[in-house]
Amino acid sequence: MTTTLDPEKLQTALANVHAAGMPGLFAEVRDNDQTWCGAAGVADLATGRPVTADMRHRVGSITKTFTAAAVLRQVDNGEIDLDTPIGHYLPRLVPGERGAAITVRMLINHTSGLAEYLPYAYPSLAAFPDLAKTTPQSLDDNRFTTFHPTELIELGVSAPASGSPGGRPGVYSNTNYLLLCQLLELITGAAAEKCITRDVIEPAGLRDTELPEGSHITGPHSLHYEAWLGMIDPPRDFSVFDMSFVGPSASLISTVADLNRFFGLLLSGEIISRSSLEQMRRTGPVISFEGKTIDYGLGLHKMIIPGSGIHWGHDGSVWGGGAISLTSADGARQMSVAVNLQRWNRLGAGGRPQPHPIDAALQGFIQLALSR
Template structure:
């Protein structure tokens, strides 16, 4: 691997020009999972310097990797590597909310004003007209926006600051009449969890979901904790010019700017365990799971859980995630098939194409005939 570091750059920014990265490092033989391997390579070709996939069914699991998790080490992405999972955090947040529904603490069709008086108010918003269900399924009318919240003195962000920033944008539509994906919805839900449990949302999700499922590679970082446990996949921002790729390492950033909408860290193996447990009815009750899996009239999104129809029949349930440096997707089916994959660049210049290729790789893994399981 050829690389060039630019000594004139700030010491906190390293940019490397990397020739085409090797794609030979897989955990299965070269003649196994050929279609999925090709799809994963197509994803990596327009996204990060590396990509990894962990998949299987009730009989076993297997993994693939192309490129590298670290441009200075030529290291394949492994199923136990840690990375920022972005909006896959939303499914954990939604599951915690549905647990509170099971416990009789929340009614999905009750207005958020009942639980968080005065929080969703002003600038065209009325918390009496927005239900918990509408927040979970992104039909609240609260629009998507680039976050520009007011930081605390230590450089961290509170959920209240994130929500104020989100609600500074006028409603996109009347509640319950359309769909628009918005982090603010799940930041409000984070506040809801905190109000009803009396603990920070990070601790509530840890005690309710992460610890009971023994997700030892998963954590919800506290504000100010910018670290990622090793082994890790480095996250990058970059561009490709002919045979060269220019990468800037952006692994470290303040996670509280995404919080309950996207602040968590996990691994491919842990995410598989979580989504399988969820669709098996081991995280919330079956009636609550049915609510979670049911899409709204305006999208394929349920309550923090998306539905992906499969060309081989049936459907898979899961969520994608994108934060600076990382793009990921995890899916599970009721019959035990699973896939979790990631690439170490958000591919923000062509996000739609990257997500399409990510879904294609996931679909290939879920629908292919098992071969060479390891």
């Protein structure tokens, strides 16, 4: 079988991201039955230990696709209805008129109008998204703080609404996905982490993917360097962190190979039913944390790659770590890449993140990886 994968060009493009200022990154690209793996840079700035393509990594909100898939498995089983109000299931967490107006579907596609709880859980981020007024102090203060999910949900539900239920554009919010995790626990009788593991991770054969119980990443991994828009200089490692502040909405640890395998199986209808996959692909505008409008379905992004057309997947970031996973509409081409520095852009005079050479280099690698 012929392939458009060019190992030399892919490795050069990856190295360009490292040269632009990324400490380390690694990727896997698939074209039908052909696979390329590559890495560039270091996993530890102090020792110079290199990154490798098989490293385990925190992948942030890519977790949401796994959570959405677990909910849709219960939809397939007839245990959850997408258009039933969340107040029917969880009246104490979302009471009254809002509970009656916000459906399960609105939680998954971020049109519930429920605010993000993060600025309230981390007080020094309270000015978010006015980034010029935020500080990273809460990252250190709460490195080992354990939050209970219902505590975080209460913060989001009691905060001023970000919109009306079902309104467009939606507004991205972790509150939605912590509620979905509580819904999974109610329906299945198991902790959301166990439910997602049993119904999604294990059937997909993802041997290096887990929702961690502790603060550490086990197995070979990179450090995770957070720059917080130049306010942490030099960037500091936050790979050891209590991830209860996001729980099963953004705490997944995985590898680039497992991410490609997961999205390949999901988008071919092997994890959820074809009808649920169709629901997942019904997209609409959602405002991201960065203030950008994204085309979002049920835990799934629809992205247009210049010259390559429609791709499906998700991206994610945590303190110091991030990943992007995309699969072409026909399922033939896949790309997953993980990076070990986050918020590398510095703020300009107007308090907005300024362009950085990493931006163009990373986009150049993604576009090359998905070109056919």
